Amino acid sequence: MIKIxxxxxxxxxxxxxxxxxxxVAEGEILGFLGPNGAGKTTTMRVITGYxxxxxxxxxxxxHSVLDEPLxxxxxxxxxxxxxxxxxxxxxxxxxxFIGAVKGVTRTSLKERLNKTIELCALKSVVNKRVGxxxxxxKQRVALGQALINDxxxxxxxxxxxxxxxxxxxxxxxxxxxxxxxxxxxxSTHILPEVxxxxxxxxxxxxxxxxxxxxxxxxxxSFVRTHQVELVVKGxxxxxxxxxxxIDGIGKVDNVGERxxxxxxxxxxxxxxxxxxxxxxxxxxxxxxxxxxSLEDVFIKLVTEEEEGDxx
Amino acid sequence: xxxxxxxxxxEIRFYFATPIAYVVIIIFTIIFGFFFYRSxxxxxxxxxxxxxNAYYAQRIDLIMGVFSPVFSNNAIIFxxxxxPISMRLIAEEKKxxxxxLLFTFPIKDIHIVLGKWLAASTIIVxxxxxxxxxxxxxxxxxxxxxxxxxxxxxxxxxLMGLSFLSLGILISALSENQIVxxxxxxxxxxxxxxxxxxxxPGSGKTIGKVLGELSIIGHLSNFVKGMIDTKDIIYFVxxxxxxxxxxxxxxxxxxxxx
Ligand SMILES: Nc1ncnc2c1ncn2[C@@H]1O[C@H](COP(=O)(O)OP(=O)(O)OP(=O)(O)O)[C@@H](O)[C@H]1O
Ligand SMILES: [Mg+2]
Numbered sequence: 001m002i003k004i005x006x007x008x009x010x011x012x013x014x015x016x017x018x019x020x021x022x023x024v025a026e027g028e029i030l031g032f033l034g035p036n037g038a039g040k041t042t043t044m045r046v047i048t049g050y051x052x053x054x055x056x057x058x059x060x061x062x063h064s065v066l067d068e069p070l071x072x073x074x075x076x077x078x079x080x081x082x083x084x085x086x087x088x089x090x091x092x093x094x095x096x097f098i099g100a101v102k103g104v105t106r107t108s109l110k111e112r113l114n115k116t117i118e119l120c121a122l123k124s125v126v127n128k129r130v131g132x133x134x135x136x137x138k139q140r141v142a143l144g145q146a147l148i149n150d151x152x153x154x155x156x157x158x159x160x161x162x163x164x165x166x167x168x169x170x171x172x173x174x175x176x177x178x179x180x181x182x183x184x185x186x187s188t189h190i191l192p193e194v195x196x197x198x199x200x201x202x203x204x205x206x207x208x209x210x211x212x213x214x215x216x217x218x219x220x221s222f223v224r225t226h227q228v229e230l231v232v233k234g235x236x237x238x239x240x241x242x243x244x245x246i247d248g249i250g251k252v253d254n255v256g257e258r259x260x261x262x263x264x265x266x267x268x269x270x271x272x273x274x275x276x277x278x279x280x281x282x283x284x285x286x287x288x289x290x291x292x293s294l295e296d297v298f299i300k301l302v303t304e305e306e307e308g309d310x311x
Numbered sequence: 312x313x314x315x316x317x318x319x320x321x322e323i324r325f326y327f328a329t330p331i332a333y334v335v336i337i338i339f340t341i342i343f344g345f346f347f348y349r350s351x352x353x354x355x356x357x358x359x360x361x362x363x364n365a366y367y368a369q370r371i372d373l374i375m376g377v378f379s380p381v382f383s384n385n386a387i388i389f390x391x392x393x394x395p396i397s398m399r400l401i402a403e404e405k406k407x408x409x410x411x412l413l414f415t416f417p418i419k420d421i422h423i424v425l426g427k428w429l430a431a432s433t434i435i436v437x438x439x440x441x442x443x444x445x446x447x448x449x450x451x452x453x454x455x456x457x458x459x460x461x462x463x464x465x466x467x468x469x470l471m472g473l474s475f476l477s478l479g480i481l482i483s484a485l486s487e488n489q490i491v492x493x494x495x496x497x498x499x500x501x502x503x504x505x506x507x508x509x510x511x512p513g514s515g516k517t518i519g520k521v522l523g524e525l526s527i528i529g530h531l532s533n534f535v536k537g538m539i540d541t542k543d544i545i546y547f548v549x550x551x552x553x554x555x556x557x558x559x560x561x562x563x564x565x566x567x568x569x
Contacts, residue, residue, distance in 0.1 A: 048415040051566045073417040084408030086321070088328060100317040102416050145412070 001026040001153060001183040002047065007056035009042050016042040017207040019056070024200070026152075027180045031198030031215070032187040039207040040187035041081055044157050047185070048078045060153060074103070077146030081157040083138060087131025091122060091141055094130050095148055102149040112148055120144040120174070136167035143174065154178070156186040160193060172197050228261045228270055231286035232277055242280050246272055257285070314418040318426025322400075323433060331399075332434055335392045339438045346384045347445045350377045351452065373453050374460045374537045378446070382464045382535040385442075386528065389435075389472050390504070394496035396434055397479025400427045401558075402492045420562050424555060428480060435472040439465060460537020467534020470547035471527060475500060477554035484561045503527045 002024040009016045017039035024030045034040050046053045047060070049069045057064055063071040086094060095116060099109050117123055120140045125133055130141055139159065146154055159175065160168040175184060176197050188194060194201050195215050203211040232239050236254050243252050243261055248269055250262035263269045270289060277284045326332035354376040401424075404410040413423055450456040479496045486492040506526035523529050527550075530543040 045411075050411060050414050070417045070419070073415060076415065078412070078415045080408065080411050082408065084411060086409060087407075088325060089321075097317060097321055098412075098416075101314055101413075101418060103313070103418075 001028075001061060002185065003059040004043070004047065005057045005059070007043065007046055007053045007058060009039075009046055009051075010054045015207055017046075017204070020204065020207070020209050021056075022202050022209060022212050024183055024185055026183050028200055029175065029179050029184045029186065029198045031194035031201040032185055032204065033189065033191070033194050033201055034187070034204035035189055037206075038189075038204045040189075040204060041157055042207075043204070044078075044155050044185070044187060048076055048155055049073050074149075075151055076153045076155055077149070077151040079139075079142045079146050079154075079156045079159055081161075083142030083145075085130045085138070085141065085145070088129065090127055090129055091133070092117075092126040094141065095122075095144055098145045099148040104149050112150060116144045116147050119147065121170075136163050136170075139163060139167070139171060140174075143171070152182055154182050154184045154186075156184065158187055158189075160188070160190070228263065228273060228287065228289045230259045230261065230273065230277070230284065230288075231257050232259060233257060233283040233285060234281075238280075239277070239282055242276055242282075243273065246276055249273075314422040315426045315429070318423055319430045319433075322427050322430030326396075326430065326434060331395065335395055335434065336438055336441065339388055339392050340441050342388050343381070343385060343442050343445070347377070347381050347442075347449075350381050351449060355452070373449055373455075373457060374464075377449055378461055378464055378537075379535050381445070382468060383531075385468055386471060386531055389468070389475055390497075390500050392438075393435065393472060393475040394479050394493045394500070396431050397476050398483055398489045398493040398496060400431065400480050401483040401562075402486050402489050405487045406489075414566065420559055424480065424558055424562070428477065428555065431476050431480075432473055435476060436469070439468055439472070463534055463537045463539045466539065467531050467543070470534075470544065470551075471531055474527065474547050474550040474554070477551040477558075478503075481554045481558045481561065484558045484565075500527075 004020060004022050007020050008018050020039075020043065032040055032043070045051055046065070047058050049065050049072050052066060057066055058072070059065070060072045060075045063075070065072045086097070089097065092113070095113055096109065099112055100106075104112055117126060120143050122137070122140060122144055125137050125141075130138065133141065139162075143156075143159070146156075156175070160171050163171065172193070175186065178184060179199070186193075186197065198215055201211070201213060201215050202209060236257075236259075239259070240252050240254065243249060243259070246269060248264045250264065251260075252262075253260045261273060268289075270287060274284060274287055354373070357376065401410070404413065414420075446458075446461045478499060479492075482496045482499065483489075483492045486495065503525070504527055506522045508526075524546075530546045533540045533543055
């Protein structure tokens with residue numbers, strides 16, 4: 001449904017995204033994950049036709065954003081990062097206005113309005129001015145604005161940022177309820193959001209894509225290395241050196257007395273680690289294994305990338 | 312077309328939902344009314360004195376005696392009241408970020424600009440329409456109607472007002488700040504005003520002539536006297552067209568740069 005083809009975008013001399021490509025299949029919810037400044041918003045603005053890419057192209061439902069921007073824009077409902085709206089308008093007038101500008105025919109506008117108000121649970125605020133609404137309702141109005149013309153594609157830039165947990169839950173439910181019906185790209189830097197709502201994830205860092213996979217796979221494939229967490233009393237430098245001597249051990253990190261030890265997949269070195277610690281006269285207080293969460297994968301990908309850059 | 316109409320309706324609603332339109336229209340009408348009243352009083356005193364002298368009585372008519380000075384003053388009022396109308400048109404959307412929405416909707420930039428331009432134009436037309444009782448009163452007072460030259464004056468007013476507005480939109484597109492937008496508008500409009508005064512166009516120097524041709528006020532003088540010259544019409548139409556064209560270019564280039 002959406003095809004991003006070697007997109008590069010510069011702001012003056014600064015490279016915001018460099019040569020990124022990925023595809024989103026019809027009906028898929030794709031999580032676009034990256035830390036601040038990674039280039040999420042920039043990519044989304046290219047997809048929506050807000051500005052053209054410096055290089056590369058984007059296709060939405062087969063239409064090129066460069067050659068047929070209006071056709072592309074017709075396919076997309078967009079919720080920008082900090083939803084701006086005409087604060088002087090009442091919710092109902094605002095949605096009507098956006099619907100009409102987006103080209104919803106007069107005959108179907110009423111029906112679309114009712115559907116959108118119901119879907120986004122806006123009934124209680126239809127007569128309030130948009131500027132007076134709470135953050136959560138504003139976000140829902142922004143979603144309503146995106147949905148008013150029934151677009152097959154939704155682009156949501158950090159749709160849950162700045163909301164309280166209850167509102168976050170509601171917005172996520174709403175997004176999930178549209179799975180299969182619409183193709184959705186949602187950006188976030190919150191990991192659980194991806195595992196909770198998305199079927200596929202693209203991780204972007206410093207303007208480049210570092211991973212593309214299904215949410216499940218990404219978790220699995222990076223559990224190449226199991227981790228063991230220990231709490232040991234003693235001088236950390238010596239303990240670390242001792243641990244590293246064991247065959248099959250990867251990185252060893254510590255925060256105070258808490259150590260994280262990575263080991264190769266399919267090797268259970270827990271007993272060896274325990275022995276090594278105790279035999280060298282350190283006091284082992286705790287030992288437990290843990291597999292990598294999506295969060296670890298994300299941090300690993302992003303920091304590895306940075307280390308690679310510095311090298 | 313529907314896009315333009317929707318943008319237009321929103322802008323009109325905004326103007327009348329806030330005090331802007333009322334304030335501008337009331338101030339304009341009061342000042343216009345004051346100038347008109349002064350001119351009419353002056354004219355009546357003059358014509359009373361001139362009753363005795365048939366030769367002078369013919370020389371001085373309503374156009375030269377009343378409307379020409381009123382229209383000339385009106386140009387200055389327009390210069391004061393149009394930037395407050397135009398300053399927000401694009402600057403506000405840039406500041407609030409709603410321009411991002413408009414740019415991602417399936418509409419063209421030109422629809423956005425035209426919708427806004429037409430809405431602000433409506434206010435200008437409305438201001439002029441509200442002054443129409445003036446010529447009716449004057450004609451009644453003088454006992455004779457001479458609509459042609461007065462309508463020529465109105466046409467000049469309208470074209471000049473739309474020119475101010477178009478330049479105002481261009482400046483609004485260049486800025487995110489409405490205060491900057493209005494101050495720059497005043498500055499640029501005054502500069503266009505004074506262009507003709509830098510070097511006397513009658514001095515014979517080419518540069519003086521060129522500057523005179525570029526100045527707004529120079530192209531108003533014929534209209535005000537009741538004469539329609541195609542050259543003047545072309546000047547104002549080009550002025551409007553160029554301003555709107557540049558506005559579109561500014562919007563485009565801002566987006567390319569991000
Ligand atoms: N208008 C702009 N002019 C210049 N540089 C910009 C502009 N907008 C963004 N950038 C830069 O481009 C890079 C990518 O920014 P972008 O906003 O796309 O990141 P993001 O992933 O959306 O970040 P966040 O999570 O903070 O929203 C950043 O380094 C940013 O500083
Ligand atoms: Mg962003």
